[in-house]
Amino acid sequence: MxxxxxxxxxxxxxxxxxxxxxxxxxxxxxxxxxxxxxxxxxxxxxxxxxxxxxxxxxxxxxxxxxxxxxxxxxxxxxxxxxxxxMAFVSENVMLYPNFTAIQNLDFFAKLSGHDEYGTRYYRDVLLRVGLAEESHNKRLKGFSKGMRQKCGIAIAILKNAxxxxxxxxxxxxxxxxxxxxxxxxxxxxxxxxxxxxxxxxxxxxxxxxxxxxxxxxxxxxxxxxxxxxxxxxxxxxxxxxxxxxxxxxxxxxxxxx
Amino acid sequence: MFRAILEKEIRDLLGSTKFVLTFAVSAVLIIGAFAIGATRHNLNLRQYEASVAENLRQLDGLTDWNQMEQNRVFLPPQPLAALVSGVSNDIGRTITVTGRGELTATDSRYGEDPIYAVFRFLDLKFIFHIVFSLFAILLGFDAVCGEKERGTLRLALANAVPRHTFIAGKLVGSVAALAVSLLIAVGAGCLLLPVMGVSLSGGDWIRLVLIVLTGLLYFGAFLTMSVFVSAVTHRSSSSFMAMLVIWIVGVLIVPRVSVLLAGRAIDVPSVDHMSAQKASYREQLWKESRELMANFQPKANTACAATDFGRFMDSLMDVREARTQIYTARLNEERYNRQQEQQKLAFNIARVSPSTSLTLATSALAGTFLTLKEHFVDEASGYQDAYGQFIKEKTGLNPAAGIKVIKIGESNQEPIDPDELPRFGYRPIPLDQSVASAAGDVGILAIFNLLFFAGGFLAFSRYDVR
CATH class of the missing domain: 3.40.50.300 (P-loop containing nucleotide triphosphate hydrolases)
Structure with missing residues (x-):
């Protein structure tokens, strides 16, 4: 549409x-x-x-x-x-490596003024961008570039700009x-x-x-x-x-x- | 938004391997410093009690106070001196009190155990000095440029986040996270003191709390400085190198160079030179006394001749002593004033480094600042007056008059009571005096914090995030 x-x-x-x-x-x-x-x-x-x-x-x-x-x-x-x-996704997304995917999403969502989101919504968005559920609570330091990029686009989606x-x-x-x-x-x-x-x-x-x-x-x-x-x-x-x-x-x- | 950045900073720092490792090492060293301090204090206390007992033991079996060889007083070990040793190991801990004359403290700990003069003790102030500053640098050097390298800064500032909110959140978050973790380690160390049998008075606890707060201000100065440097550099390697150089210069070089510079700028007469002057003056006075002694005529009653001569010698000594005291006081005052001027200059130069303010403030709070020696001698002087009066009452003669009259064959051969000897009641430097003495340097540390905080703020407002 x-x-x-x-x-x-x-x-x-x-x-x-x-x-x-x-x-x-x-x-x-x-x-x-x-x-x-x-x-x-x-x-x-x-x-x-x-x-x-x-x-x-x-x-x-x-x-x-x-x-x-x-x-x-x-x-x-x-x-x-x-x-x-505006939401932004950079080349080679490097988020906070000591945070899990959910924690990264939570921080950037709050930074963009969305305090209302919860873990369930973060999971939905991560699933939407194709990040498997077992990775959601893993620290980003072990993520491949593609997985990080998915997190980056998830952050952009969360901003809903x-x-x-x-x-x-x-x-x-x-x-x-x-x-x-x-x-x-x-x-x-x-x-x-x-x-x-x-x-x-x-x-x-x-x-x-x-x-x-x-x-x-x-x-x-x-x-x-x-x-x-x-x-x-x-x-x-x-x-x-x-x-x-x-x-x-x-x-x-x-x-x- | 500020809260989100603050929480992120705290979580990011505390969750990093770098923090876990550096904190583990720091915590072990901090707690270790308390444990070593407590052990050393207990040992010092035992040595002190043994010395006091030994001093009284010489009176055993004596029947005349005139037979007392020497009376020594000792600097009682203070619990905080074991944590912040200051000059307590350099100055003498023993003063021989004769009843009159100039007092000199002898038997310094470093004099007895020179090995410690080479390697120094691992005290809490040393840990604050080295560990706190390195801890701050290791965890703050990449606060801004590290985020730029990781790309998170660009991503974060792509949101509607004011830069001042972002840097404020980072600064407050990192200071809070790291200060609280250090406080936990320090708190555990404090708990060790009573467990290990070190009893602290209420005043001591207040001093300890103030020392810890001063340490945290010092830590804050290095942390905000690291964040500031990271906000004026674009690579974490450059920031780290810059902070390493600043640390070496600030912590190791500046204090030593300041002493050299002040020494060159203001000349202080040496102790040897002063001693030679005093000895020469004493010799001159003796010469005058000898001339008077040559003219001494005993009274006809020979039974009283010895007493008369003793009194005559006493009066001569009183005159000599009074004149010596005036001369010595003048020389000492001149030297003291020059020394104070030199110290003041050295301290003021060295205060460009937070490490100097930490050293001066903590030693002042622990009562182990340079004034400790002066205070000990003053306390002993007060005691000397009481002791001199006591001996005169007991023997009828001024103590150390250069002559002793021992009466033989009198009926009173009862042993003297050692408990009659006035006790040396040492009063530590008062708390308010210590706090007043430390206030300036604590203020300087606070100013360092504010300056670097503001510097980090300004630098980040113009920081090229790309």
């Missing part, structure tokens, strides 16, 4: 620009909008600006220009309000775990979540995204709806853009002041 409530974007980048203190232009007037119930995949090489974009939404960085908005709230102006409407940010969520996952993860994202998208996913994984992006953007040198150099890419080889498209980049535009170099 795809629920596009209205056309108002949940996640929106408006001329989003970030120049670091050393002069490196990491993000250059990036624009995109993600409505409810859609998944926006950002593809690109290392240093393309994908993680910078995520960090600007999370207010871990201040934009030099433009805004990262969540439901119309500029993240750098009202960070707490913006963050309350309208937007979800994913930074390289499938990096390092085995094919089965990657597939399960994408299925889960699909179900969250169907629930009406607006999802921003940065990834290197062209195949997964193709499989699940509604819109695919290719980033390079801090700019979006291609942005198309999945339907537009129907029947086209995304790998070829990506390689063609990347090849064009290497000939014409080197990776963001320090700008002289």
């Amino acid at each position: 795809k629920t596009s409530h209205n056309n108002r974007p949940v996640l929106e980048a408006v001329d989003l620009t970030k120049r670091y203190e050393d002069g490196v232009l990491a993000l250059d007037h990036v624009n995109f909008a993600i409505p409810a119930g859609e998944l926006f995949a950002m593809l690109g090489g290392n240093g393309a600006g994908k993680t910078t974009t995520v960090n600007l939404f999370l207010n871990l960085l201040e934009p030099t220009e433009g805004e990262a908005r969540v439901n119309g709230v500029a993240a750098h102006l009202e960070p707490l309000k913006a963050k309350s409407q 309208p937007a979800i940010l994913l930074d390289e969520p499938t990096a390092g996952l085995d094919p089965k775990a990657g597939h399960d993860f994408i299925q889960l994202l699909d179900s969250l998208r169907r629930e009406g979540k607006a999802i921003l996913m940065s990834t290197h994984d062209i195949f997964r992006a193709r499989e699940v995204a509604d819109t695919i953007a290719i980033m390079d040198c801090g700019r979006i150099i291609m942005q198309k709806r999945a339907a537009e890419l129907q029947g086209q080889d995304l790998v070829q498209i990506y390689m063609r853009y990347m090849a064009g980049r290497t000939e014409s535009s080197p990776i963001a170099a320090p700008v002289e002041s």
